[in-house]
Amino acid sequence: MGGTPSNGGATGSAGSATPGGAGGGGAGTAAGGISGTAGSAGGSSNLVTNGTFDTAAKDPWWGYANNTTDNPADETLAVSNGQLCATMAMGGKNVWDVLIGLSGLALLPNQYYHISFSVSADANRTIKFKTGLGVAPYTDYFVESVPITATAQKVDYTYLNLRNDPMAQFQFQIGKTPGMVCVDNIVIEPVPTPVMPSYKTAAPSGHPLKDYSGVVKMGTAVDTPIFLSNPLHNAIVAGEFSMITPANSMKMNLIQPAQGTFDFTDTDALVSWAQTNGLEFRGHPLIWHTQAPDWLVNGTFDRDQMIAAMYAHIDALMGRYAGKFLYWDVVNEAIDNASGAWTFRKTIWHDRIGDDFMDLAFTHAHAADPKAKLAYNDYNIEQKGNPKADKVFELVKDLKTRGIPIDAIGFQGHYYVEPDGTTASGVPDMQAIRDNMARFAEIGVEVQITECDFRIGKPLDDTKTKLQSKFFADLLQVCIDAPNCSRFTVWGLSDLDSWVPSTFPEYDYAHLFDTQLMPKPDYFAVSQVFAQYDPNGTPTTGSAGSSGSSAGSSSSAGSSASSSAGSSASSSAGASASSSSSSSSGGCSLAPRRNGTRPWLLAALAMLGVLVSRRRSKTACQ
Numbered sequence: 001m002g003g004t005p006s007n008g009g010a011t012g013s014a015g016s017a018t019p020g021g022a023g024g025g026g027a028g029t030a031a032g033g034i035s036g037t038a039g040s041a042g043g044s045s046n047l048v049t050n051g052t053f054d055t056a057a058k059d060p061w062w063g064y065a066n067n068t069t070d071n072p073a074d075e076t077l078a079v080s081n082g083q084l085c086a087t088m089a090m091g092g093k094n095v096w097d098v099l100i101g102l103s104g105l106a107l108l109p110n111q112y113y114h115i116s117f118s119v120s121a122d123a124n125r126t127i128k129f130k131t132g133l134g135v136a137p138y139t140d141y142f143v144e145s146v147p148i149t150a151t152a153q154k155v156d157y158t159y160l161n162l163r164n165d166p167m168a169q170f171q172f173q174i175g176k177t178p179g180m181v182c183v184d185n186i187v188i189e190p191v192p193t194p195v196m197p198s199y200k201t202a203a204p205s206g207h208p209l210k211d212y213s214g215v216v217k218m219g220t221a222v223d224t225p226i227f228l229s230n231p232l233h234n235a236i237v238a239g240e241f242s243m244i245t246p247a248n249s250m251k252m253n254l255i256q257p258a259q260g261t262f263d264f265t266d267t268d269a270l271v272s273w274a275q276t277n278g279l280e281f282r283g284h285p286l287i288w289h290t291q292a293p294d295w296l297v298n299g300t301f302d303r304d305q306m307i308a309a310m311y312a313h314i315d316a317l318m319g320r321y322a323g324k325f326l327y328w329d330v331v332n333e334a335i336d337n338a339s340g341a342w343t344f345r346k347t348i349w350h351d352r353i354g355d356d357f358m359d360l361a362f363t364h365a366h367a368a369d370p371k372a373k374l375a376y377n378d379y380n381i382e383q384k385g386n387p388k389a390d391k392v393f394e395l396v397k398d399l400k401t402r403g404i405p406i407d408a409i410g411f412q413g414h415y416y417v418e419p420d421g422t423t424a425s426g427v428p429d430m431q432a433i434r435d436n437m438a439r440f441a442e443i444g445v446e447v448q449i450t451e452c453d454f455r456i457g458k459p460l461d462d463t464k465t466k467l468q469s470k471f472f473a474d475l476l477q478v479c480i481d482a483p484n485c486s487r488f489t490v491w492g493l494s495d496l497d498s499w500v501p502s503t504f505p506e507y508d509y510a511h512l513f514d515t516q517l518m519p520k521p522d523y524f525a526v527s528q529v530f531a532q533y534d535p536n537g538t539p540t541t542g543s544a545g546s547s548g549s550s551a552g553s554s555s556s557a558g559s560s561a562s563s564s565a566g567s568s569a570s571s572s573a574g575a576s577a578s579s580s581s582s583s584s585s586g587g588c589s590l591a592p593r594r595n596g597t598r599p600w601l602l603a604a605l606a607m608l609g610v611l612v613s614r615r616r617s618k619t620a621c622q
């Protein structure tokens with residue numbers, strides 16, 4: 001057919017590169033993409049018409065090239081040797097600037113599909129394929145990168161379609177590099193729910209991370225439908241982690257796409273999966289200026305109307321999941337630097353409501369679900385002494401002092417090493433994080449690491465890999481040692497489904513699992529930190545704590561002076577903290593534990609049973 005796609009989908013698809021699209025997702029064959037699926041390729045259930053190209057006809061397949069002056073693209077589409085081949089003299093700027101597409105697929109709600117095809121190119125290149133696209137808010141699609149070569153390879157995936165989508169498209173996104181791409185034997189067929197493969201941890205201790213939930217609960221961020229589509233991915237999340245956070249599905253543009261119209265499809269699917277598999281679910285986020293819907297950003301709202309919109313959003317989300325979520329990020333990223341001063345960020349929420357928007361958000365959230373624990377979440381606030389961190393501490397302290405219901409602070413924990421290997425800006429001072437956690441304990445506020453990743457500036461090398469492992473191990477140890485830190489979430493399971501490359505193009509490799517969903521050195525470093533403890537939380541040896549972790553011992557180069565100062569500061573903070581905190585945190589003691597820098601002290605405390613009781617107190621925070 002050629003020409004512009006009938007469904008207007010070409011631009012729509014690229015433009016609709018909704019947040020979830022950044023990540024990859026379903027693993028290919030190497031990562032065990034499908035398992036337990038039924039149906040045979042090319043069978044009568046195949047939704048694809050003319051996917052084998054046995055005649056010269058290419059209909060109903062179409063081609064599209066987004067040809068612009070700045071980024072010219074073209075495409076010639078023809079059946080050749082029984083395959084559909086696209087030739088590009090110019091590839092445009094992005095992979096989605098040149099497409100091979102099929103329109104009008106009827107995808108059913110809550111239905112798994114088996115997708116397979118064979119693909120080759122005249123030279124090595126990476127393409128993407130994508131399905132879904134038909135129904136707003138366009139989160140319900142599957143997109144995956146596939147490296148291809150001159151040798152035709154068969155690709156197999158499963159995809160869970162959540163919404164009724166009678167006019168979905170299927171696309172191969174093949175732009176960017178000029179050349180030729182050929183596809184053949186294309187199958188999209190409904191299949192029964194794939195069986196999640198049984199999971200065995202690679203941890204030398206034999207214990208997956210989740211076995212240490214009494215020490216610290218490990219979580220990961222997940223995205224629909226990518227997450228739900230891939231059985232191996234799901235098996236790892238269920239096998240290793242104690243909690244999940246939705247990476248995008250609860251962002252306001254997706255969950256309230258029109259004023260008063262809520263779309264809980266993706267979040268409900270994730271919640272249901274978490275419940276079935278026994279994982280805690282973190283609500284994220286309620287009030288945030290980013291990924292806000294157009295109706296809110298572009299509309300005219302005075303203070304009262306904006307407060308009403310805020311309350312309606314909080315009520316709808318917290319009402320739906322009341323009693324199901326323990327923690328909610330009520331306000332996200334509200335502090336910014338304006339002309340050198342740290343103050344409220346200029347956002348739709350702050351500017352239209354005023355400085356009390358956080359007071360109102362937290363107070364209303366508490367009324368909506370009085371049992372939920374309420375958090376403020378932000379980045380670059382992990383280290384005491386960092387001006388933004390100090391500002392946020394003052395803000396939270398002020399909220400507490402005035403009786404505004406806030407229980408927890410989320411340290412996002414997005415860190416990095418520069419492409420040239422320099423570490424001055426992206427690698428944290430662990431002692432400063434310990435000190436920050438301790439001061440929050442003093443005011444009765446829990447701390448959680450909510451979005452941790454350590455992205456590596458390309459190219460990857462051994463030094464950077466080691467630094468990453470050390471970083472994860474150190475930060476986990478800091479959280480373990482702080483009595484008010486009970487949860488540590490990594491922002492995405494793997495380098496396959498990472499948000500990093502599309503957000504920070506110079507960086508990648510930020511996660512604990514690789515693109516094949518295999519554990520990386522940083523996973524083993526994290527696992528090794530936990531292996532210092534019995535799953536019930538008791539240290540197995542007197543070496544538990546930062547002194548016992550090779551990573552921990554050198555956590556903050558050159559900070560030995562502050563390290564001793566820090567440990568005494570946190571222990572002296574202890575006594576008063578526990579009393580002031582018990583009422584605000586549901587009786588869970590926030591008394592700082594020893595920070596692990598003195599093995600002899602640790603052994604003595606363990607003998608006295610102090611450590612065990614404090615470990616239990618952290619468990620009681622859950």
Ligand code: XIL
Pocket residue numbers: 018019020022023247248285332412451499
């Ligand atoms: C990110 C998602 O992971 C991406 O897929 C999306 O494109 C942008 O948002 N701080 C937050 C998270 O609080 O919600 C953000 O998540 C990362 C930064």
